[in-house]
Amino acid sequence: MGIEPGRLHFSWISSAESTKFAKVAQEVSDKVKALGPNDHFAKKELKVA
Amino acid sequence: MKCIKIDKNEWAGGLEAAASTYRLFGPVKEDEFYEFKALEEGRAPDAAAMAVRNTRTSPRSVVYPQAEVLFEYTTDERDPDAHVMKEPEREEKPRAAIGIRPCDAYSFVLVRNNFESPEYQDVYWLRNYEETTFIGQACHDPCSTCFCTTAGCGPFHEEGLDVLLADAGDHYAAKVLTDKGETFMKAAGWGDEIDFPDEEWEGWKTAAGEKIVSEVPTDRLADIDTLALHDADFWDDVAFSCINCGTCTYLCPTCWCFDIQDENKGREGIRYRCWDSCMFPIFTLHGSGHNPRDAKTQRVRQRFMHKLKYFVDRYEAGIQCVGCGRCVQHCPVNIDIRKVCNLMNSFGETESCSVA
Amino acid sequence: MKNPYYPYPVRIDDIVVETEDKNLKTFKFSFLNPEDEEKFAYRPGQFAELSVTGLGEIPIGIASSPTEKGFVKFTVNKVGKVTTHLHRMKVGDIMGIRGPLGNWYPWENLKGKNVVIIGGGFAFTTLRSSIIYMLENREDFGDIHVIYGARSPGMLLYRDELAEWEKRDDINMHITVDAADDPDWKYNVGFVPTITEEKAPEADENTYAIVCGPPIMIKFTQPVLDNRGYGHDHIIMSLENRMKCGIGMCSHCNVGPVFVCKDGPVFTLDQLNRLPKEY
Amino acid sequence: MIAYTDKIQEIARRLLKDCKVETVIGFRKGSVPMMNEPCFITSADAADGLVWDGNCGINLANYLTNRKEKIAVFAKGCDSRNIANHIIENKIDREQLYIVGVPCQGMIEKRRIRQMAPGEITEATEDGDEIRVKGRDFEEVYNRDEALQKNCAVCVHRNPVIHDEMVADEVEEQTDVDRFADVREIEAMSPEERRVFFRKLLEPCIRCYACRNACPLCYCPTCFVDESQPQWVGKSQNPTDIWTFHFLRAYHCAGRCTDCGACERACPVGINMRLLTKKLNKDAFDQWGWEAGLNLEERPPLDTYRPNDPEEFIK
Numbered sequence: 001m002g003i004e005p006g007r008l009h010f011s012w013i014s015s016a017e018s019t020k021f022a023k024v025a026q027e028v029s030d031k032v033k034a035l036g037p038n039d040h041f042a043k044k045e046l047k048v049a
Numbered sequence: 050m051k052c053i054k055i056d057k058n059e060w061a062g063g064l065e066a067a068a069s070t071y072r073l074f075g076p077v078k079e080d081e082f083y084e085f086k087a088l089e090e091g092r093a094p095d096a097a098a099m100a101v102r103n104t105r106t107s108p109r110s111v112v113y114p115q116a117e118v119l120f121e122y123t124t125d126e127r128d129p130d131a132h133v134m135k136e137p138e139r140e141e142k143p144r145a146a147i148g149i150r151p152c153d154a155y156s157f158v159l160v161r162n163n164f165e166s167p168e169y170q171d172v173y174w175l176r177n178y179e180e181t182t183f184i185g186q187a188c189h190d191p192c193s194t195c196f197c198t199t200a201g202c203g204p205f206h207e208e209g210l211d212v213l214l215a216d217a218g219d220h221y222a223a224k225v226l227t228d229k230g231e232t233f234m235k236a237a238g239w240g241d242e243i244d245f246p247d248e249e250w251e252g253w254k255t256a257a258g259e260k261i262v263s264e265v266p267t268d269r270l271a272d273i274d275t276l277a278l279h280d281a282d283f284w285d286d287v288a289f290s291c292i293n294c295g296t297c298t299y300l301c302p303t304c305w306c307f308d309i310q311d312e313n314k315g316r317e318g319i320r321y322r323c324w325d326s327c328m329f330p331i332f333t334l335h336g337s338g339h340n341p342r343d344a345k346t347q348r349v350r351q352r353f354m355h356k357l358k359y360f361v362d363r364y365e366a367g368i369q370c371v372g373c374g375r376c377v378q379h380c381p382v383n384i385d386i387r388k389v390c391n392l393m394n395s396f397g398e399t400e401s402c403s404v405a
Numbered sequence: 406m407k408n409p410y411y412p413y414p415v416r417i418d419d420i421v422v423e424t425e426d427k428n429l430k431t432f433k434f435s436f437l438n439p440e441d442e443e444k445f446a447y448r449p450g451q452f453a454e455l456s457v458t459g460l461g462e463i464p465i466g467i468a469s470s471p472t473e474k475g476f477v478k479f480t481v482n483k484v485g486k487v488t489t490h491l492h493r494m495k496v497g498d499i500m501g502i503r504g505p506l507g508n509w510y511p512w513e514n515l516k517g518k519n520v521v522i523i524g525g526g527f528a529f530t531t532l533r534s535s536i537i538y539m540l541e542n543r544e545d546f547g548d549i550h551v552i553y554g555a556r557s558p559g560m561l562l563y564r565d566e567l568a569e570w571e572k573r574d575d576i577n578m579h580i581t582v583d584a585a586d587d588p589d590w591k592y593n594v595g596f597v598p599t600i601t602e603e604k605a606p607e608a609d610e611n612t613y614a615i616v617c618g619p620p621i622m623i624k625f626t627q628p629v630l631d632n633r634g635y636g637h638d639h640i641i642m643s644l645e646n647r648m649k650c651g652i653g654m655c656s657h658c659n660v661g662p663v664f665v666c667k668d669g670p671v672f673t674l675d676q677l678n679r680l681p682k683e684y
Numbered sequence: 685m686i687a688y689t690d691k692i693q694e695i696a697r698r699l700l701k702d703c704k705v706e707t708v709i710g711f712r713k714g715s716v717p718m719m720n721e722p723c724f725i726t727s728a729d730a731a732d733g734l735v736w737d738g739n740c741g742i743n744l745a746n747y748l749t750n751r752k753e754k755i756a757v758f759a760k761g762c763d764s765r766n767i768a769n770h771i772i773e774n775k776i777d778r779e780q781l782y783i784v785g786v787p788c789q790g791m792i793e794k795r796r797i798r799q800m801a802p803g804e805i806t807e808a809t810e811d812g813d814e815i816r817v818k819g820r821d822f823e824e825v826y827n828r829d830e831a832l833q834k835n836c837a838v839c840v841h842r843n844p845v846i847h848d849e850m851v852a853d854e855v856e857e858q859t860d861v862d863r864f865a866d867v868r869e870i871e872a873m874s875p876e877e878r879r880v881f882f883r884k885l886l887e888p889c890i891r892c893y894a895c896r897n898a899c900p901l902c903y904c905p906t907c908f909v910d911e912s913q914p915q916w917v918g919k920s921q922n923p924t925d926i927w928t929f930h931f932l933r934a935y936h937c938a939g940r941c942t943d944c945g946a947c948e949r950a951c952p953v954g955i956n957m958r959l960l961t962k963k964l965n966k967d968a969f970d971q972w973g974w975e976a977g978l979n980l981e982e983r984p985p986l987d988t989y990r991p992n993d994p995e996e997f998i999k
Contacts, residue, residue, distance in 0.1 A: 001931055002879025010998040040879055041924060046312060046319045048116035048920035069600075079888065081799060081954050105953060106890065113713065115890065116920035119410050122458045132458045132499040133414045133437075166666070169409040176406075193806045194716060260820075275661055289419040290722040294894035296952045306656040307503075309410075309649045311921050312458040320410075320461075323919050325655070326892070331910050332657060335646050336463075336484040339684040341619075341646065341660075351659075358664035381764070381894050381950035382720040382742055383714040393581045488915050 007038060009019050053223040053234055053244035055214070059392045060221070061093040063237035067145060070181065070236045072110045075147035076104045085111070085149070099148045100216070102192045103373055107302035108153045113179040115299075116323040119173065120307070126315040134320065142381075144177070145233055148186040151206040152197045152371040157301035159201075159296050159371070162364045163305050172183075173322075182233045185210040189257050192248070192374055196263040196387060200372030204257035205250075215253055222250070267368055267392040279350065280359055283392050288349035290382040295326035297352065297354040297376035297384070303369050306332070324368055328350050353389050412501025413441040413475075420496060423480060425559030429470060429527050430492055430632050431480045434502060445505060447471055448512060449534035450643065450671050453504025453510050454651050455479060455491065456621045463487045464648045467505065468530040470537035477502065480530045480562060484670060504653040507670050510535055510641060518611050519547040523626060525554050525618030526665055529562050531643060532617055536570065544577055552604060554581040554597040554622075557589055569577035579604040598625040608634035615641045627674070642673035644684045655667070687853045688736040692751070692758060695784055695849065696731040698759060705756040705782050710734045717808040718794035727874050734991070737849075738812050740883045741791035741833060743946040745769070755781055760788040762835075762944035764844035765977030766900040771941055775903060783846030784851040787855040790828070790836030791945070795954065797831050802826070835945035835958060838863045845978050864966045866959060882927065888953040889906060889920075889926045889931060895957050896933055898950035901940050906934060934960035939968045939986040942976050 007030045013021045064073060068090065075094040076083045083101045085108040115148035120134035146154070159180060164178075188195070188204035197203050207213055208351070212231030213382065214221040222245050225231050235238065241273050289403060298304040308325040325332060328349070333342045360369035370386065377385050419433035427655045436442045447467055448455075454462040454513050463485070469478035494500070510531075518540065524532045532553070551570070555561045561580065571592075572577045581593035581600045593600050597618065606612060614635055616626055623642065624662040629655055646658035653667030661680040663669065672680075696708045707834040711720040720739045724747075725731060733891060736758070744757050745766030759767055763919045767783060770776050794813065810816075813828045829837075838861040843854045853952040870878060893909070896902045909917045910931050917932075934957070941961040948958045968974040971994050972985040 001136065001927075002882060003873045004874045007318060012998055023911075041927065043314060043918075043924045044921060046314050047922055048118055048319070048321045048323070049922070081795070084888075108863070117921075124458050132501070134412055134456075134458075134501060136408065136411075163654055163656075166653060166667075170406050170655070171652075171654055172406045172408045174409075192804055216542045276679060276681065279661070286723070288744075289724050289747075292894070292897040292950070294897040294950065295890075295892035296950070299890050299950060303653075305647070308655070308657075308919060309461065311459050311461045312918050320458075321920055322655075323921070325649075325657070327656065329893075329910070331906070335645070335647055335826045338486070347683070350692045354661075355656070355659070359659065377716060379952045381717065381898055381952075383719040385715040388636050388715060486915075 002040065003038065004035055006035060050224070050247050050250060052243055052350045053239050054241040054243045055221040055223055055226060055239045056241075057096065057221065059220055059239065063239050063381050064088075064093040064147065065091065067233060068144065068238040070144050071145040071233070072140075073145050073147055074108065075149075077103055083132060085146075085153075088147070090191070092094075099186050100190075102188065102190065102195075103150065103375060103378075106300055107156070107373065107375060107378075108146055109160075109302050111144060111149075112157060112181055113174055113305065116217075116321055116322045117173060118319050120320040122320070122349065123316055124313065124318060139176070141180075142204055143180045143182065143186055145182040145350075147184050148214075149183050149210075150373070151185050151204060152188075152195075152200075152202050152373045153302050154183045154185050154209040155202040155206055156371045156373075158370055159303050159360075159366060160305050162360075172306070172346075182229045183210045183212070185213045186231060186254070187215045187257070188211055189216055191254060191257060191261050192373030192378075193262055194377045195261055195372055196259055196265050196374065197372035198261050199264040199267065200370050202371050203365040206256040206263070212362075215250065220351055222248075254335050263370070263372075263374070263387055265332050265368075265370075265387050266391065266394040267357070267361075269394050269398070270357055270368065271365075273358070273393070275358060275362060276383075278393060278396055279354060281396055284346050285382075286382065287389055287392070288346040291328070291349045291384055292343055292382060293328050293330065293345060293348065294381065295324075295328055296379055296381060297386075298326040298328055299324060300375040300379055301370075302373060303356070303371060305375075325356070338390075350382070352404075353386070353393065356386070356391055357393055368374050409532065409615075410503070410650070411443060412503040413546045414438070414463070416556070417494060417496050417500065418476060419569075419683045420494075420545050422526075423562045425557070428561065429480055430483075431478055431562075432445045433469075433478050434500075434579045435475050435476050436502075437499070437524045438671065440460070440549070442475075445502065445571075447477075448509035449506035450531050451505040451507050451508035452531070452651075452670065453477075453479070453506055453535070455481070455487070456501030457490055457494075458489055458500070459485045460490050462501075462503065462649075462651075463619065464651055466531040466643070467491055467533075467595065470534045470541065472538055472541040474555060474636075474666050480527065480533075482527050484496065484514055490641050503651065507666055508668065510671055515613055516546070517547065518613055519606065519609075520654055521550040521552070521605050521612065523597060523601055523605070523618070525615060525622040526556070526560070527562060528617045528643075531591075531613065533563055535615065536576070540570075540576065542574075548577065549575070550577045550579065550606060550612045552579040552600050552616075554583065554596060554600065556583050558582055558585055558587050577604075597622050598629050600631045601626055602632075605630070605633055608636070608639065611641050613641060615643075615645045618678070629679075637675040637678060638673050642672055642677065643670045644672060644677075645670065648683050676684050689734065692736050692784070692786075693734050694730045696734055696756065697728045698723065698783060699714070700728040700731065700758045704748075704754075704768050706753040707751075707758045708734075709744055710758045711736065711740045711742075717805050718792055718797065738790070738792040738815070738828070739794070741945065741949050743900050743944045746898065746946070748777060748781070749900070749903045753780070756784060757781060758784050758786050759844050759847065760768075760786050760791075760843070761839065761841040762788075762841055762942045764846050765841060765942040765975075766944060768846055768980055769942070769975035770886070770900065772977075772984065773940075776865065778980065781921065783844065783847045785850040787844070787846030787850065787852055788836075789855055790832040790839065791880055792828070792831050793833040793949070794963045795874070795956070797826060800826060800831070800970070814817045815995065827952065833945045833949065834956075835943045835968040836863070836946070841942075841975070841978070846980065864962065867963050867966045870959065870963070883923065884960065885955060885957075886923070886930055889930070889955060891926065891929065892952060892954060894950040894952060895947035895955070898946040899937070900944075900946070901937050902933070904936075923994070930957055930960060934964060937961050939974060939984045940976050
């Protein structure tokens with residue numbers, strides 16, 4: 001579709017692995033923040049055509 | 050007959066001149082197909098485009114865009130006008146539909162019956178319509194699926210047009226039909242008035258008419274009982290193949306059904322209308338879950354009854370179809386309005402008259 | 406040109422929960438611009454589009470009577486997107502009303518006639534409008550009968566007004582419920598068709614029935630009226646269909662060649678007999 | 685293509701006469717060149733109206749959804765795979781169906797032939813490997829192979845996978861086709877290029893939903909684009925809404941699509957939306973060796989879990 005790599009992430013994290021969850025969440029959010037807002041697929045303005 | 054001669058060499062230049070006053074629409078090639086759409090600056094429909102018989106989608110969106118904003122509003126409670134609808138600002142520049150086919154131009158005359166009633170006037174449609182000048186291109190070479198001559202118009206039909214162009218080889222002969230048309234011709238700088246032989250024009254018209262091989266019989270439609278026709282036994286067979294898409298209704302120049310929707314973004318919002326289709330099951334779905342046209346047969350019947358019976362009964366303006374043949378050509382499953390019209394028109398006829 | 410899609414801005418002045426299931430609320434609106442109230446001149450039986458920004462519009466019968474000045478009232482059942490939101494709105498909120506739309510009960514023909522109103526459930530709204538209108542113009546009408554039923558006492562609309570009308574001697578009220586668990590219930594118990602059978606006056610040239618209710622009630626009431634001799638041109642009904650524009654343009658609500666929104670919603674049974682049953 | 689018409693009529697006649705089925709679903713001759721119309725018949729006499737040629741591209745599985753009676757249906761390779769899908773997804777019972785297999789040599793893409801022809805085609809006839817078209821002032825002959833629907837040209841399941849009877853002997857399956865060349869081209873693009881590519885691809889969409897409605901997979905009682913509570917997708921021509929429709933619809937077909945080409949064939953504005961579903965077909969094939977609807981026994985990959993499922997995407 002044209003979404004940059006890095007915006008989507010899958011991981012196996014057990015409910016017992018709280019530190020891993022925190023780490024992955026931090027990494028993913030850092031990465032996405034670095035990419036900036038993904039406005040290619042959002043409605044930027046109210047336009048009907 | 051007075052005509053204005055437009056040398057084909059002066060075609061593009063004239064349109065460029067007109068473009069300073071008008072927003073131009075016309076047939077242009079998009080990848081494989083011709084579409085009738087807004088012309089980008091400097092893009093004039095070339096000879097090939099003018100000769101193209103039917104654009105894939107009809108020019109209906111010139112007057113009646115597929116989606117159109119009705120109102121804007123804010124939901125910001127700090128604004129004294131919060132939740133109050135405001136009409137959006139409009140671009141007042143008039144429009145001109147260049148190279149529109151007579152059948153498509155006539156479709157607006159029919160559709161006007163819907164958008165202008167004694168009680169209510171659809172300001173959006175009517176303003177767009179009044180603002181548009183229709184520069185028609187006569188059909189010298191109609192398609193095999195065209196049946197305009199039996200659908201109330203024809204390849205040289207003038208009703209709904211401001212100018213009618215006929216292709217005379219190296220030039221167009223332009224028959225100016227209205228004041229609006231005259232104003233456009235002036236804006237384009239076309240003023241070379243000539244005496245055009247009536248016989249030649251009539252000859253073209255006859256020749257074009259003779260090339261039309263499709264027809265729909267409509268003579269009995271008005272007199273057939275509405276309920277009896279509604280309950281005719283052929284509808285299941287007609288409707289079986291229908292997949293309930295909106296191809297027929299969205300390509301049709303005379304279909305007008307629409308939906309109204311609101312959309313917010315943050316505190317700003319718009320109320321817009323967009324085309325809708327009686328082929329879609331949710332078109333008639335009640336809030337309670339009841340759906341009066343739940344079955345496919347009912348919806349297919351509605352489309353044909355609306356065009357070929359209800360409209361006939363209501364407006365006495367003939368059928369709500371101009372015979373452009375788009376639905377015939379592009380229906381994914383080949384449901385053919387010509388066949389259905391025939392079935393409807395011959396409904397209840399005695400056996401002895403029909404030859405199987 | 407007047408824009409027929411423009412909703413008049415209104416303020417919610419009062420909200421009353423009508424029924425015990427809390428699914429029906431009556432909203433009282435006043436117009437933000439007083440001149441809009443004059444433009445919104447209506448007759449009982451008409452409806453309007455209630456407009457909520459961001460959600461859209463819904464067609465709702467007008468519950469107030471034109472004889473009531475300074476406000477308009479609508480009773481709204483919570484069913485869909487717009488109505489659910491409406492039920493969450495509060496007094497003072499601003500929204501829109503577009504109308505009045507559609508035709509009305511044929512008051513011109515009903516002048517001097519006996520009128521039997523038969524209503525069921527939450528379809529009673531325009532009937533409330535009609536009753537108030539007739540009582541305000543009492544000398545214009547002959548006998549007035551009202552047969553109104555709901556599932557239970559708590560599901561009846563406008564209970565205070567029903568009680569007041571009960572007390573009057575110029576209107577014959579026949580209130581009924583399908584079943585009552587209230588030992589103090591002092592009115593009828595039974596379905597509307599049954600009560601109609603018992604209470605509706607004999608038909609004659611001068612007696613008209615206005616029937617408005619759920620399809621099942623209409624289905625079983627009609628044979629009763631047939632039995633009692635009501636001609637189909639003396640039975641008046643109000644239809645519902647999915648609508649968008651309310652002015653006969655968007656073509657959502659057509660039934661055969663007529664639009665429920667513009668040519669209706671009020672039709673005689675005689676007219677309906679000649680139309681497909683697509684409602 | 686071999687004309688199966690006679691045989692098809694004979695089978696339909698027999699099945700109805702013997703009361704084996706109540707309804708036969710097939711094709712009748714269309715009213716415009718290179719079109720046939722899906723139809724149903726319920727009496728043996730009506731079998732004379734059935735036809736078969738290279739213009740039977742509509743997927744007849746689409747007409748079986750939730751039907752209650754006993755039906756005979758003519759099925760090409762792709763139709764049969766979608767019928768298998770339908771059975772697996774409980775949209776119809778195997779016992780209700782009498783599947784008449786029609787070995788297929790590909791369907792004709794009328795749009796392609798129309799473009800090749802010098803004028804409007806008023807008549808088209810198939811003769812062996814040739815398609816002869818006539819217009820008002822021309823006559824041309826095209827090779828069948830150059831006029832096939834794009835999906836048919838790369839089809840490797842031309843023979844029906846389930847059937848109760850066959851109209852003719854099986855045809856030879858194509859083995860030397862590169863099925864996913866177009867998908868690989870898109871995969872090779874950068875995200876930005878892909879975005880531009882898809883934007884252009886979907887630009888002409890008029891939201892008639894012909895692609896969705898021609899698709900046998902799209903039988904949801906209420907499609908997500910029609911849903912209003914919540915309203916997932918706006919109804920205007922805003923490109924974001926149009927993309928949402930096409931991308932999400934494609935995802936709903938993941939592991940189910942048989943690449944029958946009905947969507948593309950139905951599109952009135954010529955959008956090749958098969959490019960979207962094909963990517964998912966390719967992924968299902970690469971990951972699990974899965975092709976939809978090949979048999980009635982195997983569960984589709986998206987509703988099964990196996991410990992050895994490839995999981996490269998999970999990090």
